[in-house]
Amino acid sequence: MINRSDYQTLASLILERKKSGHLLIGSEHILEMLLQVKPYTCLPTLRPHVDPDGRIAWPCRAPKNMDPVYVNLLDYRNVDECWEAADKLKSAANFHGPEPLQCGDNCAWMQNYTTGRYHEFITSPLRSGIFSEIREFVFQNR
Ligand code: SF4
Structure with a gap:
């Protein structure tokens, strides 16, 4: 475009x-x-999209190379605990980039x-x- x-x-x-x-x-x-x-x-986890039901697509909702995992913010006592649990499911470190284990987009x-x-x-x-x-x-x- x-x-x-x-x-x-x-x-x-x-x-x-x-x-x-x-x-x-x-x-x-x-x-x-x-x-x-x-x-x-x-840095998608710095400003995540939280759905109305509390779900967050982690590390972001748009990666081309893989599906995100979903966590529900309402299942945790605070944001830090949610982030820690989500990061164990899929690391957000070095996520942005063109490699197969990275998001594949801009x-x-x-x-x-x-x-x-x-x-x-x-x-x-x-x-x-x-x-x-x-x-x-x-x-x-x-
Ligand atoms: S550029 Fe990559 S990490 Fe950032 S929002 Fe898009 S798919 Fe996610």
């Missing part, structure tokens, strides 16, 4: 609107990454890009662009 010219026209329009001050969720940097499906580190979801940016901020704070992103957030939300 990202190679289609009509998609690129729409993506450019969204970015232009963001740059001109329209209230769009996410920083310019994250929107550009998302709209162009740029590489990122996906889902272009906003939540993945935001957690991916957390990862960049923590692992490479000076090169991540965190300060310009904070400045953008502060000045655009006045």
Whole structure:
């Protein structure tokens, strides 16, 4: 889809609107990454999708290379216990990637890009662009 010219026209329009001050969720940097499906580190268990009945697809609900396991958050006393039990069923470590035991995808979801940016901020704070992103957030939300 990202190679289609009509998609690129729409993506450019969204970015232009963001740059001109329209209230769009996410920083310019994250929107550009998302709209162009740029590489990122996906950390799906940092923001899991919890179904209305309490179930969580672990480590995420979308892997191409395998099925997720399901755990029910309501079966545990707290999130930490649930995460520990789920991780014993299927490790979430090094899950994102193209190898057979990895997810096999690069889902272009906003939540993945935001957690991916957390990862960049923590692992490479000076090169991540965190300060310009904070400045953008502060000045655009006045
Ligand atoms: S990129 Fe991989 S780990 Fe991340 S949500 Fe998609 S399938 Fe799951």
